Amino acid sequence: MQNPKIKTPPRTSKKTKKKTKRILLSIISVFILLIVALPFYAWKVEPFLVHVNHVELGKKNERTPLNVVQISDLQVSEYFETNRLDKVIEKVNAQNPDILLFTGDLFDNYSKYPEQMAPMIEKLKAFKANIGKYAVWGNHDYGGGAVRVYEDVMSAGGFTVLRNQGETLTLSDGRQVFLGGLDDSLLGNPSVSDTLAYRQNYDYAITMTHEPDVADAFIGTDTQLVLAGHSHGGQVWIPFYPIKNVLAEKYTRGLYQLDAITQLYVNTGIGTTSIHARFGVIPEVTQFTIYI
Helix, strand or coil, X not given: CCCCCCCCCCCCCHHHHHHHHHHHHHHHHHHHHHHHHHHHHHHHCHHHCCEEEEEEECCCCCCCCEEEEEECCCCECCCCCHHHHHHHHHHHHHCCCCEEEECCCCECCHHHCHHHHHHHXXXXXXXXXXXXXXXXXXXXXXXXXXXXXXXXXXXHCCEEECCCEEEXXXXXXXXXXXXXXXXXXXXXXXXXXXXXXXCCCCCEEEEECCCHHHHHHHCCCCCCEEEECCCHHHCECCCCCCCCECCECCCCCEEEECCCCCEEEECCCCCCECECCCECCCCEEEEEEECC
């Protein structure tokens, strides 16, 4: 009886071992690089970028479109000093807006850096708009003592602050645009009915609210565009684990169709809060070309 032959596994060559080792070292190196690079990018790079997002609304026609620019959530703080607004001012003014709209949160926590007030006024003055500059209150504009100075600072900077109020703007060709502003929905006393009571004859209606989820209150009111901020777009994007703020859980970023007439746009903001980093949510200036 013959003994069965036992097959021995082939020996791993030295070349194969070296190749495997190189692959493992490469994987480990990339992993270490990501651990170092991603936090650096999130804290030291992305928060300092500014992206202009262009949005076209309405059906094209022969009339000159309305050029509206929105900024939101500057969140000026010890981590975001006023001199960092120079890039934002440059980006906004390059759009040559007819109307500039600010949807709240000028300061992050005003009580920690009241000395920023005077330079902030000068920066606000530097924003240009052909027809006018308008703003609403955000929740941080009430907190930290900011409620005492917010409206004065914005007014000194050339902005009209709307709190459950509105204005009708007449364009050069006679078209009328209603512009309304809702008070903050977390710390203020918002009233959609009071805001829309200012609306008389109009061809197009824009309303501002800081918190985006409140936009549902404008469904069925013949409001063409609602602008909001507050969400920061999550500020730090984590796959399958979105970070959401109160009253910014349903609508977080970008354009939404609320009904046949009303659209909502949520701006992801400029500054930061809580953690002073951004990842996957570059600070945003939004330019709207609106055909009326």
